[in-house]
Amino acid sequence: MEELKSDIRKRADEIKPYRCKNLIAVLEYPMDIKNIGTVIRNVNALGVEKTYIVDPRNALPEGWEEMRERKSLFKTSVSAINWSFVKRFDSTELCLEHLAKNRFTSVVTSPHVKGKENFVLHEADYTHPKLAVWFGNESRGISDLAVENSAFCVSIPMFGMIESLNLGTTTGIVLYEITKQRREYQEKYKRANRGPNKALHRTSR
Numbered sequence: 001m002e003e004l005k006s007d008i009r010k011r012a013d014e015i016k017p018y019r020c021k022n023l024i025a026v027l028e029y030p031m032d033i034k035n036i037g038t039v040i041r042n043v044n045a046l047g048v049e050k051t052y053i054v055d056p057r058n059a060l061p062e063g064w065e066e067m068r069e070r071k072s073l074f075k076t077s078v079s080a081i082n083w084s085f086v087k088r089f090d091s092t093e094l095c096l097e098h099l100a101k102n103r104f105t106s107v108v109t110s111p112h113v114k115g116k117e118n119f120v121l122h123e124a125d126y127t128h129p130k131l132a133v134w135f136g137n138e139s140r141g142i143s144d145l146a147v148e149n150s151a152f153c154v155s156i157p158m159f160g161m162i163e164s165l166n167l168g169t170t171t172g173i174v175l176y177e178i179t180k181q182r183r184e185y186q187e188k189y190k191r192a193n194r195g196p197n198k199a200l201h202r203t204s205r
């Protein structure tokens with residue numbers, strides 16, 4: 001048991017520098033528990049800090065502790081729920097209010113052109129200090145309210161006969177690009193802050 005605990009602590013220390021702080025994945029009205037579990041797994045695996053879920057049906061428990069005890073979430077997230085911060089909201093309005101109060105920029109995702117500005121996934125910049133990325137309902141997609149309150153809309157280009165990707169696939173692809181950009185940015189910023197390497201820039205006497 002002690003050995004397991006120390007392995008877990010070791011892994012937690014190893015991944016800490018790579019986690020993307022101030023990055024939140026927001027699921028708006030997800031209907032399928034399997035999708036929720038898959039997204040939590042993706043969020044955890046890619047080092048996204050938090051998941052917010054707009055859940056007006058009250059399908060999820062209020063608190064994180066109870067969510068961890070929900071067997072369906074534990075199974076579908078392959079235990080990632082144990083290591084992930086998940087918060088639920090009763091409505092899109094309340095979630096937007098909370099994000100605005102905490103100075104987050106929202107961006108939405110859609111297979112359709114919906115935003116004030118629209119970008120193909122890899123052509124947008126995701127290095128905002130605080131970023132919330134919204135994913136819409138399985139059948140209706142993202143709400144107009146979320147779109148109106150977002151800086152821009154992002155699409156993964158589609159080259160097949162079908163209209164859209166499912167939530168699990170979309171979150172995997174979108175969050176991969178976003179975490180990649182944010183980690184590169186964090187690394188650059190850290191290097192700049194370290195300042196000139198003193199060993200290389202010693203003043204001559």
Ligand SMILES: C[S@@+](CC[C@H](N)C(=O)[O-])C[C@H]1O[C@@H](n2cnc3c(N)ncnc32)[C@H](O)[C@@H]1O
Binds near residue numbers: 134141
């Ligand atoms: C199954 S899709 C919803 C399809 C819905 N008919 C619509 O109009 O968006 C569920 C969510 O996955 C995301 N999504 C699916 N395909 C996408 C794509 N090609 N580009 C960006 N987001 C996508 C969006 O967040 C979407 O709301």
